[in-house]
Amino acid sequence: MLDLSSRPERNWSWPTSILFGAGRVADLPGALRDAGASRPLVVTDAALVSMAPVQSAIAVLRGAGVPFGLFSAVQPNPTGEAVDAGVAAFVAGGHDSVIAIGGGSALDAGKAVALMVRQSRPIWDFEDVGDNWKRVDTSNPVPVVAVPTTAGTGSELGRSSIITDTGAGRKMIIFHPVMMPDVAILDPDLTVGLPPALTASTGMDALCHALETFITPNFHPMADGLALQALRMIKVALPCAYADGADLEARSDMLVASGMACVALQKGLGGVHALSHALGAVYDLPHGLLNAILLPHVVTENLGAARQRLTELAGLLDLPGGEAESVIAWLVDLRATLGIPGSLRAIGVSRDRLQEVIALAVQDPCAAANPLPFDEDVARQMLGRAMA
Numbered sequence: 001m002l003d004l005s006s007r008p009e010r011n012w013s014w015p016t017s018i019l020f021g022a023g024r025v026a027d028l029p030g031a032l033r034d035a036g037a038s039r040p041l042v043v044t045d046a047a048l049v050s051m052a053p054v055q056s057a058i059a060v061l062r063g064a065g066v067p068f069g070l071f072s073a074v075q076p077n078p079t080g081e082a083v084d085a086g087v088a089a090f091v092a093g094g095h096d097s098v099i100a101i102g103g104g105s106a107l108d109a110g111k112a113v114a115l116m117v118r119q120s121r122p123i124w125d126f127e128d129v130g131d132n133w134k135r136v137d138t139s140n141p142v143p144v145v146a147v148p149t150t151a152g153t154g155s156e157l158g159r160s161s162i163i164t165d166t167g168a169g170r171k172m173i174i175f176h177p178v179m180m181p182d183v184a185i186l187d188p189d190l191t192v193g194l195p196p197a198l199t200a201s202t203g204m205d206a207l208c209h210a211l212e213t214f215i216t217p218n219f220h221p222m223a224d225g226l227a228l229q230a231l232r233m234i235k236v237a238l239p240c241a242y243a244d245g246a247d248l249e250a251r252s253d254m255l256v257a258s259g260m261a262c263v264a265l266q267k268g269l270g271g272v273h274a275l276s277h278a279l280g281a282v283y284d285l286p287h288g289l290l291n292a293i294l295l296p297h298v299v300t301e302n303l304g305a306a307r308q309r310l311t312e313l314a315g316l317l318d319l320p321g322g323e324a325e326s327v328i329a330w331l332v333d334l335r336a337t338l339g340i341p342g343s344l345r346a347i348g349v350s351r352d353r354l355q356e357v358i359a360l361a362v363q364d365p366c367a368a369a370n371p372l373p374f375d376e377d378v379a380r381q382m383l384g385r386a387m388a
């Protein structure tokens with residue numbers, strides 16, 4: 001018998017219909033029709049609703065005579081209460097579909113609203129732990145068209161939403177394959193107005209997805225391929241999109257790369273996301289910014305456990321030196337180029353609640369994929385580096 005322990009049995013899942021290109025938001029009515037929908041609820045972010053990307057999507061719907069409702073009570077780090085309010089708006093308006101438009105918060109909220117419209121259990125019953133996802137009632141799913149206005153989370157191609165349980169004081173990953181949007185419209189025009197600081201932090205989230213995926217020790221070569229190509233594109237495109245927001249080539253590459261990184265992350269993430277979910281829940285700070293600050297510190301802590309993978313990556317990305325340490329040097333440089341601080345203290349994280357953060361982080365579903373077994377001591381070490 002051949003020993004196939006390095007090629008273990010796995011179940012893999014691959015994605016959705018994508019309409020890519022500048023101006024493709026004009027295809028929104030057709031995308032809805034293709035998804036079998038005619039009365040959508042537009043779910044978006046309170047801060048975004050009056051801004052150009054959402055308004056251009058609304059103008060397209062009006063122009064095509066599509067009867068739609070608007071739910072814009074989504075805040076960053078969306079809560080279960082916001083999802084409940086979205087479900088109520090969906091039912092009250094007699095809608096048959098969701099258009100989720102915005103950054104990660106709006107997309108996650110829109111996907112969760114579409115899921116929860118058909119459920120009788122509370123949303124927390126579907127936390128991405130064990131077989132919880134099998135509890136989802138998948139009869140008559142609500143179609144979702146997702147339109148990202150940032151290039152970061154890639155949630156438009158993802159099968160989960162991050163929703164904050166305000167009662168328990170933690171972020172939960174709500175997962176089911178049916179949550180993958182039916183159609184994603186990747187229109188780089190919609191990201192042109194994104195300010196440099198948000199371009200940087202959301203872009204670093206995409207980079208984190210790709211990098212954590214690439215170094216996690218799990219057998220998923222398809223995800224590795226996507227993660228690697230995403231890293232190659234982000235390495236070139238992110239500094240360009242940051243320096244010149246109107247660079248449509250860079251904006252295009254960031255949108256595609258963030259989507260690829262999100263598809264790839266089904267392989268597993270790691271310590272950056274375990275810690276940033278916990279820090280986000282305790283301090284209500286932006287996900288991308290937390291990740292960007294944490295990434296080099298977490299990779300440094302993982303250096304021993306992930307040396308082979310990081311060395312391979314340094315070669316594939318053509319980094320000077322070609323060693324595992326070269327990846328860290330690149331990340332630190334990039335973070336500085338993008339004007340992102342190196343310490344969590346710079347964004348208001350204090351030491352007094354770190355034990356709470358550690359306790360949440362070790363329970364996070366992303367923790368198990370970290371190259372170094374992720375226990376309280378490892379989490380404390382990583383946070384110590386990131387607070388220094």
Ligand SMILES: [Zn+2]
Pocket residue numbers: 153205208209273287291
């Ligand atoms: Zn993320």
